[in-house]
Amino acid sequence: MGHSRTPAAFGSIAATRAAAMACITRIEAESGAKAGASPAATVAQIAGQLAEAAAATTGAASPAWVVRRPDAIDIGDAGEHSADGAGGGRYEASAWRYWLGARRQAAQWPLLYLLRSGRADAVWASALETGERGIFCNDIETLPSPWPKGARPELPLWLASHGRCLPYDPASGEEARAIVLQALRSLYLQGRSGFVYLSAHGEEWPAWPQLDRRRAVAAAKGMYLIETARERQGPCVRLLGAGKALRAMSEAAQRLRADWHVEVELWSCPSYTRLARDAEAAARWNRLHPLARPRSSHLQRCLAAGGGPIVALTGYGAPIAQQIGPYLADRFIALGVEAGTGARTSHHAGAVDVQDPRWIAVIALKALADEQVLRASVVAEAMRRYRLVGD
Numbered sequence: 001m002g003h004s005r006t007p008a009a010f011g012s013i014a015a016t017r018a019a020a021m022a023c024i025t026r027i028e029a030e031s032g033a034k035a036g037a038s039p040a041a042t043v044a045q046i047a048g049q050l051a052e053a054a055a056a057t058t059g060a061a062s063p064a065w066v067v068r069r070p071d072a073i074d075i076g077d078a079g080e081h082s083a084d085g086a087g088g089g090r091y092e093a094s095a096w097r098y099w100l101g102a103r104r105q106a107a108q109w110p111l112l113y114l115l116r117s118g119r120a121d122a123v124w125a126s127a128l129e130t131g132e133r134g135i136f137c138n139d140i141e142t143l144p145s146p147w148p149k150g151a152r153p154e155l156p157l158w159l160a161s162h163g164r165c166l167p168y169d170p171a172s173g174e175e176a177r178a179i180v181l182q183a184l185r186s187l188y189l190q191g192r193s194g195f196v197y198l199s200a201h202g203e204e205w206p207a208w209p210q211l212d213r214r215r216a217v218a219a220a221k222g223m224y225l226i227e228t229a230r231e232r233q234g235p236c237v238r239l240l241g242a243g244k245a246l247r248a249m250s251e252a253a254q255r256l257r258a259d260w261h262v263e264v265e266l267w268s269c270p271s272y273t274r275l276a277r278d279a280e281a282a283a284r285w286n287r288l289h290p291l292a293r294p295r296s297s298h299l300q301r302c303l304a305a306g307g308g309p310i311v312a313l314t315g316y317g318a319p320i321a322q323q324i325g326p327y328l329a330d331r332f333i334a335l336g337v338e339a340g341t342g343a344r345t346s347h348h349a350g351a352v353d354v355q356d357p358r359w360i361a362v363i364a365l366k367a368l369a370d371e372q373v374l375r376a377s378v379v380a381e382a383m384r385r386y387r388l389v390g391d
Contacts, residue, residue: 020188022063036206042173130179182220276323305329308368
């Protein structure tokens, strides 16, 4: 901290792109996210790498700003780095100098902003420090809280509705790393406006599969396939999960296969908001170009019609997952947490713990029964088997 930035550092768009490429190269040169690492730990590792690179250079050669609020992600958890610069890292306490300097110049350094807040006004204030530009990582979910994912009810709604914000809820460190890399490319190589936001939880998932390049690109687009249906002969359901909620969907998939011989596609959806926005953009283009070849969205290519009912789960309120519903042809059910009460609920049902894998399995079976693919008695049998009768 306290290092001055020279005007040459902001001299051109080429300087911004060169700095972004230096960041990407630095991150990719390091080994990927530790197997099973949490998003919070992976973001801390990336922040340490970039802060260390900033400390090793001066002036125009410095590739990035790393801002860490005093109560934000503990860089020390990632290994050798600490927030005060021990271990060679250089961190800023706020982004005001970045923004005030960048406004006077033609280009910007890539910016990674670490914060910890469950309030929309606090997150927005941090974004305003940068002119709503950069990559923001919020680890409020790592702390105990009565609110879903540590966030007050207005925060996820604000993130989803604010057009300059592209929010993500990664399930794993692998996803977080892929999203940060794609954000660097999108914001600073391609010059897209706005900022990217990640909710970073702290739970490890040792069994998480490595992401190849194809899956990493798909994750940044909003969703990718984790497990495919083994057979298409019998009943099949598609389960979608975001963030920590994906683990409950994975357990529900195991129950459906083992207990009821139902085939399952399991999808990770780091951003329901991006999926919905891209689908709406495709729909709007098609409305305005009725004679042209129709465009499809990533969501619709992944979840084509006729593949079976779709159940989507988020750790926020159900409306976050519900965003994608209007763009899907098959039966769709959104599940989430009822904001402000701590009760889990579905978009259609009463207050039950739908983040319980048993309830997810029952809801999926009910969707299949409503499609007349299964007998209704199977749903009642499942509720008895899982001891949910009377819950």
